[in-house]
Amino acid sequence: MSLEQDFPLVEVSGTPFERGLQHGRAVPERVKGSVALYRDQLAKRGVDGATIVVLARKVIPKIVAFDPAYFEEMQGMAEGAGVSIEDIVLVNCRTEMMFGHSALKEARDVLDDGCTGFVVLPGASANGRLMHAHNWDWREACTDTGIVLKVLKHGDGPDMLMFTEAGTLGRHGFNSAGLSLSGNFLTSDRDYKEAGDVPLGLLRRKILECANITAALRILFTTRRYCSNNVMLAHAAGEAIDLECAPDEAFWITPEDDLLVHANHWISTPARCKLVDLGLANTPDSIYRQRRVTALLQQSRAKGKIDWDTVKATLADEFGKPEAILTSPAPAAFNSVYCTVATTLMDPAERTMWVARKPYAGRNFVEYRL
Numbered sequence: 001m002s003l004e005q006d007f008p009l010v011e012v013s014g015t016p017f018e019r020g021l022q023h024g025r026a027v028p029e030r031v032k033g034s035v036a037l038y039r040d041q042l043a044k045r046g047v048d049g050a051t052i053v054v055l056a057r058k059v060i061p062k063i064v065a066f067d068p069a070y071f072e073e074m075q076g077m078a079e080g081a082g083v084s085i086e087d088i089v090l091v092n093c094r095t096e097m098m099f100g101h102s103a104l105k106e107a108r109d110v111l112d113d114g115c116t117g118f119v120v121l122p123g124a125s126a127n128g129r130l131m132h133a134h135n136w137d138w139r140e141a142c143t144d145t146g147i148v149l150k151v152l153k154h155g156d157g158p159d160m161l162m163f164t165e166a167g168t169l170g171r172h173g174f175n176s177a178g179l180s181l182s183g184n185f186l187t188s189d190r191d192y193k194e195a196g197d198v199p200l201g202l203l204r205r206k207i208l209e210c211a212n213i214t215a216a217l218r219i220l221f222t223t224r225r226y227c228s229n230n231v232m233l234a235h236a237a238g239e240a241i242d243l244e245c246a247p248d249e250a251f252w253i254t255p256e257d258d259l260l261v262h263a264n265h266w267i268s269t270p271a272r273c274k275l276v277d278l279g280l281a282n283t284p285d286s287i288y289r290q291r292r293v294t295a296l297l298q299q300s301r302a303k304g305k306i307d308w309d310t311v312k313a314t315l316a317d318e319f320g321k322p323e324a325i326l327t328s329p330a331p332a333a334f335n336s337v338y339c340t341v342a343t344t345l346m347d348p349a350e351r352t353m354w355v356a357r358k359p360y361a362g363r364n365f366v367e368y369r370l
Helices: 017-024 028-044 049-066 068-083 083-091 094-099 102-108 140-144 200-208 212-223 268-274 285-303 308-316
Strands: 009-013 117-121 131-139 146-152 161-165 172-175 179-184 229-235 239-246 249-253 259-262 329-330 336-348 352-357 365-369
Touching: 017 131, 017 239, 028 049, 028 068, 028 083, 049 068, 049 083, 049 094, 049 268, 068 083, 068 146, 083 094, 083 117, 083 239, 094 172, 094 200, 102 131, 117 229, 117 285, 117 308, 131 140, 131 179, 131 229, 140 146, 140 336, 146 352, 161 200, 161 352, 172 200, 172 336, 179 200, 179 212, 179 308, 179 336, 200 212, 200 229, 212 229, 212 239, 212 308, 239 285, 249 268, 259 285, 308 336
Parallel strands: 009 146
Antiparallel strands: 117 131, 117 259, 131 336, 146 161, 161 172, 172 179, 179 229, 229 239, 239 249, 329 336, 336 352, 352 365
């Protein structure tokens, strides 16, 4: 039984359907909590249950076309947790369904997703290993629906360790090949234009199934997305690349002084010239979060190498509270509560992850290993 401060560890293996079945059976109440959260979010946007089913069924062909094994795994989750397949599709494609439905133009005007992430390359790291860290800012309810998912492929691709929401294929994490990934919300005037593109959650899982960073980059450069997103990729051998992804184009950013930082606004010069950033009206704090993380890490670097205590302190910075690098619970759109749900630290070389649940209440990091 997981302690109150833990996210439960769910270990799965076997065929895609078997993995999903194990997932659903291990945490059925958390899966149902995920479903309830996003059904409620859509209901507050004026989308009733019957319409949710219709929208989910429209997404299913896109999932099958991208990777039929993903749909099989979702079917297993649905059976294991005792929910409908449409509910599992909703949870896995929640960004596209919450903001992409044609009737939800008003909802897109109040986007309030977040996250702050960074990578410290081995040259700046006290232990000589790459450090990948991330604050996930979203709905407070996810503190009770999050899990750490361990996927064992038994030679059929890399094993994976991911922090994610119960009932989903993945969010951020690393694999046994040394590849790590985190994602941050971005939005632009190109979003939600083409209904036939790949949902973000599926794309992240596909990247973490890659055996090397080249294959992961190829996926990002060749796959159209339904909406914008930022993806931070790193490899334990000592490389990191940030991809600011519009639906039809990806803009790359590389580390400076062995540091790579990203919050929730477009920062590459080509992207800022070509796109309209629609997110800053609702998350202007992204500007100072970006600057403060960079400055705090640079200050530590000037005094010596960066260690995990520095990383933790940086992600705990509360300037601008409640809207800070570490976000305290605060009212959000559609009668929701917004906060930093979890802080995740990843050492892909050591195949180790530490996750703090409700870091605003106390930074109790729990270790998970692959």
